[in-house]
C-alpha cells in the first residue's frame with residue numbers, strides 16, 4: 001500500500017505525503033495550452049484529455065497522489081442540469097431546481113451511463129500510473145451540489161438554498177435523497193474503476209450554522225460516507241472550508257481524514273475534532289504564489305504541527321490558484337519530501 005493511503009488510514013510513515021488540490025489546472029502552461037483548444041467540459045468529457053491533464057502535474061512534481069480531472073458539477077449533467085462553464089462567470093445552470101416538480105424531474109442514471117467519460121479517464125490514468133502513484137476519486141457532497149443546482153450559479157450568499165431548506169423542507173429532503181444516491185453510486189464506481197482513495201468536497205458548508213447543519217445536512221452527508229465505506233474499502237477524506245465551528249459535529253462522520261483550511265491551525269482542528277483522524281492541509285493557497293522564504297517558513301510550521309497530530313497529509317487549505325508559479329509548487333513538494 002502507498003504512503004498516501006497508509007497515512008489516510010492513520011499510519012504515520014517516514015514523512016507526510018503531499019498532493020495539492022487543483023494540482024491540475026491553469027497555473028501549468030501545458031494545461032493552458034490544451035485549454036486554449038478545448039472547453040472545460042470537452043476536457044472532462046474526453047477521457048484521453050482528462051487523463052493527460054491528470055498526469056501533467058505528476059510528470060513535473062514527485063507528488064504522492066493524483067486526482068482525476070473532472071469537476072464536482074459534471075455528474076449533474078446526466079441528472080438533467082444544463083451546466084455550462086462561462087468565461088469569467090464560472091459554472092451556470094440555466095434550469096435551476098426550485099420546486100418539488102423540478103426535483104421529481106431529476107434523473108438518476110447509473111454511473112456507467114451518467115459519467116462514463118470520467119470512469120474511462122480513471123481507467124486510462126490507472127493504467128499509466130501502474131501502481132506507482134495512487135489516484136484519488138471525488139464527488140461534491142449533497143449540500144454543495146444542492147447549492148449549485150438551486151442557485152444556478154456560483155452560490156454567493158445561498159439565498160435561495162436556505163429559503164428552500166427552511167421554507168420547503170419536503171422539497172429539500174427529496175432533493176437530498178436523490179443526491180445521496182448520486183454521490184454513493186458515483187464514488188463507488190470510481191473505486192471500481194481503480195481509484196485508491198476518495199475525497200468528498202463540501203465547499204459551501206462553511207456558510208451554514210450548526211443547527212441547520214444538524215437538521216438539513218448531517219443525516220445525508222453521514223449516509224454518503226458510511227454507505228460508501230460499507231461497499232468499498234478505501235480511505236475517505238472529507239473536505240470543507242470555513243467550518244471550524246462545525247468540527248465538533250463533523251467529527252461524527254465516518255471519514256478517515258479531514259481537510260483543514262488555513263483559517264485554523266492543524267493543532268486546533270485536531271482538538272476540535274476530538275478524535276483520532278488524519279488531517280490534510282493547510283497552507284493558504286494565496287501564500288504559495290508569494291515569496292519562497294515565507295512559503296518555506298509556513299510549510300515548516302505546518303509540518304511541525306503535523307508531527308504532533310495522529311497523522312498528516314500535506315496539502316493546501318484550498319485549491320492551487322492560477323497565478324501560482326509552478327517553481328513554488330516544485331520547491332514545496334521537495335521540501336515536504338526532504339523531511
Ligand code: 1CP
Nearest residue numbers: 021022023024025040067068069070071072090154201203
Ligand atoms: O477554466 C478552467 O480551466 C476551469 C477551472 C476548473 C478546474 C481546473 C473548474 C471550473 N473545475 C476544475 C477542475 C476541478 N474542480 C477539480 C480537478 C482535480 C484537481 O486537480 O484538483 C476538482 C477536484 C474540482 C472540484 C470543484 N469544482 C469544487 C470543489 C473544490 C473547491 O474548489 O471548493 C468546486 C466548488 C467546483 C466548482 C467549480 N468548477 C470550476 C469553477 C471555477 C468552480 C467554482 C466556481 C464557484 O466559485 O462557484
